[in-house]
Amino acid sequence: MPAAAPTVNPQQTGRWPRRLGLSLMLLLVCAALAAVAYRYAEDAAIDRLRLSGAQRLDTYAAGLEHLLSKYDFLPGTFELNKDVIALLRQPGDEALRRDVNIYLERVNRLAGSTSIYIVNLKGVTQAASNWRAPDSYVGDYIAFRPYIREALRGMPGGFYGVGTTRGEPGYYFARGIYHEGRMLGVATVKVNIESLEASWAEAGGKALLTDAHGVVFLSSVPEWKYRTLAPLTPAARQELEQSRQYFSHALTPLGLREVRALDARARIVAGPPPATGPMLSQSRGLVTRNWQMVYLSDLAPARASARAAALLTVLSEALAVMLVLYARQRHRLGRQRQRAREDLQRAYDQLEHLVADRTASLEQITRELRDENAVRRQAEEQLRKAQSELVQAGKMAVLGQLSAGITHELNQPLTALRTMADNARVLIERGRHADASANLTTISQLVERMGQLTGQLRQFARKSDTRPSAVPVADAVTAALFLVERRIAQERVGFRMATHPRDLYALCDSNRLQQVLVNLFGNALDAMEMAGSHPRQLAVEAGGAGARVLISVTDSGPGIPEDVRAHLFEPFFTTKPQGKGLGLGLAISEQIVRESGGRLRAESLPEGGARFIIDLPRAE
Structure with missing residues (x-):
């Protein structure tokens, strides 16, 4: 009797194709998720590298500009x-x-x-x-x-x-x-700015600096120096050969090959030796010098992180499958989820720590820049104060030179005041009130003259605020003459003044203009006295020349020799005997006129004597 044929369950026969299809679909989904995780982790790592690279580019650019700015002046x-x-x-x-x-x-x-x-x-x-x-x-x-x-x-x-x-x-x-x-x-x-290459190399990464033609002239990698990012055009090569900018270097292409563009300033490149894999290339233009700084970051850590993320994804998928297959082990599933949350929290904490570090670095750079600007502003303020004190010292030196004449000017009225006061007392005792009243009138006039003299000295000695204004030229000359008129009278110097037109105004500081005129008057009187000139003449002429005001001070002294004229406005240069001057008067005067937008120059006259000309902007 023949054996019975095996029976086949139709339901079981149709289940295997369905399971195979679900398995294949599950594998495809897992592979897709792993690919997405790989790409996401790689992009996140690249973003971190881009942030770090951008900060380094800013730091390197600031260091380069700081080094060059020290020599720009x-x-x-x-x-x-x-x-x-x-x-x-x-x-x-x-x-x-x-x-x-x-x-x-x-x-x-x-x-x-x-x-x-x-x-x-x-x-x-x-x-x-x-x-x-x-x-x-x-x-x-x-x-x-x-x-x-x-x-x-x-x-x-x-x-x-x-x-x-x-x-x-x-x-x-x-x-x-x-x-x-x-x-x-x-x-x-x-x-020499080659010292920057050593600091770039110590900081890690690969940095290079190129010119407008793409020639690398600074690099933390010595083998890349004097190579080009791209082949030079014939016009660029001819221009470099004519200027001999890189002398005998061949300027061959570096061989950087673009793999993927991220944006206008970042891309993935494959580099020449000693680079062994793809790199992140970031660039920053230095507009003022037409240069470009490039920073290359190794992508090997980023890809390792991406592979780890993909592996973690695959493991997570396998774990999920196991969780589905072993649904009865719910307690174990809960503990695995808890571990996954803890891992995620650690990753989040690490990310926060990294962001905090980058933020602190940026804040430190900002503080350093702010401190540097504060030091620079303080230095500028100290320079302005020193210049103001030098001008004030010049005034005090002039007042010191005029002290003898000023003392005589004050002693005469004081002596007359004492005599007339005694006479007035006697006249009042004798009943001669009309004569006593005349004496008191004279005393009032003398006091008024002394007040004018001390007021003029106080006005001359005060510090100027250096704000320009419309200054009447005739009034400034008269005020300066008031301080030296006694010396002019004692030395029998003929004085002549001419102003055309009379209502001539200069745009400057009145007190400083008086200081310049007093210095020029004093130098002219000293020159005529030392030379023993006869007759002695001092002339001041002021006139308008378009948008300028010209004030000339002319004396009948010996003139200015050619070898002396080249040093006239240098500090501490003087032709006077020792003890007669410090050599600061003309230097300070030239500085005052220059700060007012003008110019002070000197010339010798053919007939003898010297002339100093003050050229200032004209004011309405």
């Missing part, structure tokens, strides 16, 4: 040196060239710069701080350099490049040197 100071001006006007004077070389050498050593040199209008170096070296810049033709060309066109030059003589890189500051409104040459200061 230096080229403009050389036009104040008389020897530099003289050398540019007399290039054949070798003794003068040696003095300027020594002066530049000393300033370069004190400032901590790489080199300083002076170039004439033809682009030839006239003096340099490295004049003792065999490869000195003196005599070099450098007019092809962009910073020299810009400075010769009247614009301050700023330029980073590699030196053509020594091959040393540095940043060049260039400013025109002007004298009496005319350009004579260019002053250039070279500063």
Whole structure:
């Protein structure tokens, strides 16, 4: 008898395809969730890297600008040196060239710069701080350099490049040197900024600085220096070769390849050695110098975090499946959920701690910038106070020189007051009241004159608020003359004053203008006295010239020699005997006139004598 065939349950047969389909669908959902978790964790890690990179870019940019700003003012100071001006006007004077070389050498050593040199209008170096070296810049033709060309066109030059003589890189500051409104040459200061690379390398990450053509000239990775972010165009390469900005460097492409763009300032790139994987590239433009700073962050930690997140997701999915399969183990399921919440809380606490650290760092940078601004404002205020005290000291020096005449002016009325008071008492006792009344009238007039003198001295000695106003020129000249009129009378000096028109007003401070005039009157009287001039004449003329007011003080003294005229307005320079002056009068006067928007100049007359001209803005 044959065996019976096995029976098949139709319900069980249809269940397996359904289970297989659900399993496949579950696997697909789990894979999709793992991919989403990976992408989310990677984006979150990249966002943290972007925040950190942006802060570093701001810090590096601020450090670079701070380093360069310390030297920005230096080229403009050389036009104040008389020897530099003289050398540019007399290039054949070798003794003068040696003095300027020594002066530049000393300033370069004190400032901590790489080199300083002076170039004439033809682009030839006239003096340099490295004049003792065999490869000195003196005599070099450098007019092809962009910073020299810009400075010769009247614009301050700023330029980073590699030196053509020594091959040393540095940043060049260039400013025109002007004298009496005319350009004579260019002053250039070279500063080494390579020290920033070491600080970038110590901080971790990879930082680099590029110029407008994309050439890397500073980098925390030495192998990337003097490479380009992209191949140079023929026009850019020709421009760099003509200016010799990077001298003999080949400027080959760096080989950074973009993998994914995040936004205008951030992207994922694959870099050349020593980079071993993809990096986050962030950039920040330095608009004032047309540079771009780039910071590269390694993405390996971010991807490791993303893989961990994906793995955690897979584990969570597996756990969820197990929880569904083992529904009866509810108590164990509750404990697993509690652990998951604790993990999430720790991750949240870590995130809060990271945000707090980044916030504290930003607040520290803000405080440092605020403190630096406060120190700078305090220094400016101290400078203004020092200038005001110097002007006030000049007034006190003038009053000291006038003290003998002032004492005599006061002693005469005081003696007359005593005599007339005694006479008035006797006349009243004798009943001669009319004569006593006449004496009292005279006493009142003498007291009024003494009041005018002390009032004028008090007005002259008070501190000025330096706010410009419309000052009557004739009144200012009369007030200044009041302080020296006794000396003019004693030394029998002829005085002449002319003002055209009479209602002429200058835009300045009245008290400071009087101080300048008293200084000029005193210098003129001293010059005529020391020279023994006969006859002695002092003339003041004031007139309008368009929008300007010209006030000239002329004497009949010996005039001003050519070698003295170049030093007239230098502090502590004087031709008077020892004890007759400190040499501050003309320096202070020139500063006062310049701060009022004017100019003080001196000239010798062909017939003898000197003339000082005050040029001020005219006021209605």
